[in-house]
Amino acid sequence: MPEPCFRYARQSDAPALVALIEHAYRGEDTAGRWNSEAHLLKGPRTNGDEISTLIGREDSRFLIAELDARIAGCCLIQGLSDPARNWSSADGPADSDVAASSIGDVNAAYFGMFAIDPAIHGGGLGKQILAEAERRAQDLWGANQMVMTVINLRSELIEWYQRRGYRLTGATLPFPFSDTTGETTRDFHLTEMRKDLR
Numbered sequence: 001m002p003e004p005c006f007r008y009a010r011q012s013d014a015p016a017l018v019a020l021i022e023h024a025y026r027g028e029d030t031a032g033r034w035n036s037e038a039h040l041l042k043g044p045r046t047n048g049d050e051i052s053t054l055i056g057r058e059d060s061r062f063l064i065a066e067l068d069a070r071i072a073g074c075c076l077i078q079g080l081s082d083p084a085r086n087w088s089s090a091d092g093p094a095d096s097d098v099a100a101s102s103i104g105d106v107n108a109a110y111f112g113m114f115a116i117d118p119a120i121h122g123g124g125l126g127k128q129i130l131a132e133a134e135r136r137a138q139d140l141w142g143a144n145q146m147v148m149t150v151i152n153l154r155s156e157l158i159e160w161y162q163r164r165g166y167r168l169t170g171a172t173l174p175f176p177f178s179d180t181t182g183e184t185t186r187d188f189h190l191t192e193m194r195k196d197l198r
């Protein structure tokens with residue numbers, strides 16, 4: 001695989017990001033694989049308004065990886081240094097634990113909306129984007145910790161993050177079910193993972 005080119009998303013990228021995220025997370029063609037959530041959630045993962053809002057936020061960056069000038073992967077990073085700041089509504093419910101994580105020596109950045117083109121899953125781009133996101137969160141906001149939430153039933157994905165240095169903190173959040181999430185069961189929640197960046 002050639003070296004990816006990294007850049008931050010512009011508003012004009014929003015439709016391509018929606019398509020990538022929907023395909024990677026919940027596409028029917030990859031349902032049942034270790035890295036899909038299509039068996040749990042049938043509704044849309046996001047929408048254009050949400051992605052546009054996130055691209056425009058001062059405390060957020062959508063990191064894009066391009067291969068041969070085409071978007072091949074993305075992730076969202078958000079600085080959480082303002083203690084009054086909570087999770088974006090896009091990636092999880094408001095939670096006091098996250099605000100608390102920005103107090104004292106911990107200056108956490110949030111990681112989410114992580115999606116790789118399914119045509120190149122397993123090619124190593126996911127590892128490259130995560131590492132680049134960690135570097136950029138340190139550069140942008142002086143983050144010394146990355147925090148994310150993962151559906152607790154996705155054990156292979158949790159193990160994937162553990163092999164990258166993330167640990168389960170034991171904190172959990174209810175999954176933000178809505179009229180449109182299209183869940184096949186409600187017997188799951190979000191579990192928090194963190195990694196010290198330095």
Ligand SMILES: CC(C)(COP(=O)(O)OP(=O)(O)OC[C@H]1O[C@@H](n2cnc3c(N)ncnc32)[C@H](O)[C@@H]1OP(=O)(O)O)[C@@H](O)C(=O)NCCC(=O)NCCS
Binds near residue numbers: 035037121128156
């Ligand atoms: C999760 C995701 C971002 C990983 O990106 P990727 O480019 O496919 O991952 P990489 O090529 O860097 O790594 C592939 C890993 O998959 C592992 N893998 C491959 N087949 C697997 C299987 N059947 N079961 C478990 N792990 C498997 C490989 O062992 C490798 O991990 P390792 O290097 O630690 O051994 C990507 O698959 C994706 O977009 N998934 C859908 C969206 C999603 O779930 N996002 C995360 C939400 S928190």
